[in-house]
Amino acid sequence: MPLHVPPAPAPALRSVLAALGSPTAVREARTPSLRAAQGPATPELPLPVHVLDGITATGPSVTRLAGWRFLIRCGDRAVAAAETRLTPDGWAFSHFFEGPYITSTEQALRQADTMPQPYQPRLLSVPGLYMLTLWLHGDPAADATAGHPEPTDLLVPLAPAPPGIAAHRPHRAADLLPVLTHRVTPAPLLGSPA
Structure with missing residues (x-):
């Protein structure tokens, strides 16, 4: 398997397991699929969620770790996802x-x-475009909680992708980030009134 899924922090996993075990948390979730699921629900495929805070034309993009996302599987399919975030007390559901x-x-x-x-x-979130991508980092042994997209990393836009960007088509970060820069950067004012 060429994908090396990084292990999530143990407290993040424990917080998701506790939420799944809480009838109140599941009942109050706005996820009809999770509430209606038959059988045990298990968190799988933990992915660190990085947010693209800045795109620069000359250097690396500025990213920050925002949380860990787990797909929640019931039977043979994922019915929901759970997200954790870092608080002053550690990882929390x-x-x-x-x-x-x-x-x-x-x-x-x-x-x-x-x-x-x-x-x-x-996962790489681009809030300015309401876009989420699967970020395939070329160093499988790297610290999953740090870093920025390297030019040779692949970014796979997830559906729904913004207009003009094909979902599920892998792009080298060096090719896609300039497109995102152009889309996120506001147009310059054409002049001032005299």
Whole structure:
């Protein structure tokens, strides 16, 4: 398997397991699929979620670790996801959710698993474009909680992707980040009134 999924911090996993074991947390979750799931729900495929805080034309993008996301599997499919966040007291459960990014993440991971080169999967959020990508980091042994997209890393936009950016098509970070820079950067004012 070319994907080397990094281990999540133990407190993050424990917080998700505690939330899954809490009837109140599951019942109050806005995830009908999770509430209706039959059988045990298990957290799988922990992925660090990095947020793209800045895109620079001349240097590395500025990213920060925002949390860990777990796909919640019931039977043979993922029905929801759970997200954790770092608090002053450590990792804590944040929320359950569902939607198109669940199946899109699964599809992108299956696609990446067929690639010949080993990768470390991460998620990269681009808030300015309401975009989420599967970030395939080229160094499978790297610290999954740090770093920025290297030029040769692959970014796979998840569906729904912004208009003009194809979902599930791998892009080298060096090719996609300039496109995102152009999209996120506000247009300059054309002049001032006289």
